[in-house]
Amino acid sequence: MRMTLADTVARLRPARPAFPEPRSGSGGADAPRPGPGRRVADLLRDGGRRASTVTLVLYALALGAGLGLLTADYATRGGYPFGGVRVGAWTAWPRVGSPGADPYARAVNARRGEIPLTIGEGMLLTADQDDTGRALDAACTYAVAGVTPPARAWTLTVAGRGAREPGPIPMREGFTATEILRETDGRFVITLSPEVQPGNWLPMPRPRGPVRLALRLYDTPVAASAGNLDRSAVPAITRGACAE
Amino acid sequence: MSPRGRFLLATLAGLVLAGLVHGVVVLLIPRLSETDALSRARSSEALDHPMPVNTVSAGDAAGQAPGQAAGQAPGRAETWLPIPDPSVAVGLCAYDLADGPMRVSARTGPLMMSLAVHGRRGAFYAVTDQAAVRGALDLVVLTRAQYDEALANADEDEVSHDVRIVAPETRGYVVVRVIAALPSQRPAADAAVQAVSCTVDSPAEDAKPGG
Incomplete structure (x- = not known):
């Protein structure tokens, strides 16, 4: 399953190499977002296209660990979050x-x-x-x-x-x-x-x-x-x- | 699956993982913490008497509690409690029931006193000086097995005023709070905390060599 996914991506990747170019100024039809949000979205989309399966797995692990630890720290810092x-x-x-x-x-x-x-x-x-x-x-x-x-x-x-x-x-x-x-x-x-x-x-x-x-x-x-x-x-x- | 789909899937997996990590970390904090009251109470060197956590009297008045307060830094700076109550003296006795049952003996005085027994999950017993019998309050914290043993060995004719409390875990601590309603009572409150004794009940028959 994972191999076929990687193959699919490898086949898809050269299929549309010119896509990022015209999108920068015109504001693509699929992304009517405000400025900073669109830039983040572009960045994420570019990253997603180039990323291999290993990168994506690492990304998910880092996201999970980082976000989990940060929210746990935030929720238990200072006063009681709820129960009052x-x-x-x-x-x-x-x-x-x-x-x-x-x-x-x-x-x-x-x-x-x-x-x-x-x-x-x-x-x-x-x-x-x-x-x-x-x-x-x-x-x-x-x-x-x-x-x-x-x-x-x-x-x-x-x-x-x-x-x-x-x-x-x-x-x-x-x-x-x-x-x-x-x-x-x-x-x-x-x-x-x-x-x-x-x-x-x-x-x-x-x-x-x-x-x-x-x-x-x-x-x-x-x-x-x-x-x-x-x-x-x-x-x-x-x-x-x-x-x- | 499109690259964006793969990326969304990875983000979704990351978020689910974040939820799991969050829950596990929150549940593990009490177990792993080295700054919680139980860990600090276990590092106490005060033998048979509560470790002073929050003393309310000014520095020089600490000498009124004979002996025990001498080694402590005077004043209120020593407390680790986040918002200490400036008129309530607090002391801690850590217990480990593997050493034997813990006996807490308090003599009530003019000041209001409360005792609370905390396990790792929270306090499971609390009593104030209004429950004292003839001015004495004796709590015995024991495990279920020690409780059964104490019941079996109890003398039928002897009247005991001990309050026996079965602890859910072997480790925990007893909190002694004495309230000084007036500033002039603060040295007496510190002394009242120090006057409480926390001792390991020696078993009548040495069934176990541990201890």
């Missing part, structure tokens, strides 16, 4: 520590050395955008206000994306449920801002760039039923003034 439950501006990750976690979450945990919270311990919620969907920016002031789902303890932490930048550790990176100043009805407002603020001030961890919030609920009953969380049960993130 959206609650307002927050994303809850109830299953990333359980044996039922998807393979991507396990790979992400292994690559980062993360020790995820399990259902019996608590639950992690992250937010990288405010309630209107804009990305959290270190130059802006945000109000994180409301209540948290029931939990024995919770902590709210702010961090930049990626690894921590070298330098002095900021004096405050988060609040715990005990430290917070509350209104008389139990609600609270945490002001996330680069400037000093009254009340619960959480300083921005970096001068510019995207930041994200992590809300960790410890010993919480909602971990087993994160899908039932209502957006009024998690703190709202409202954007205030932004420095230019």
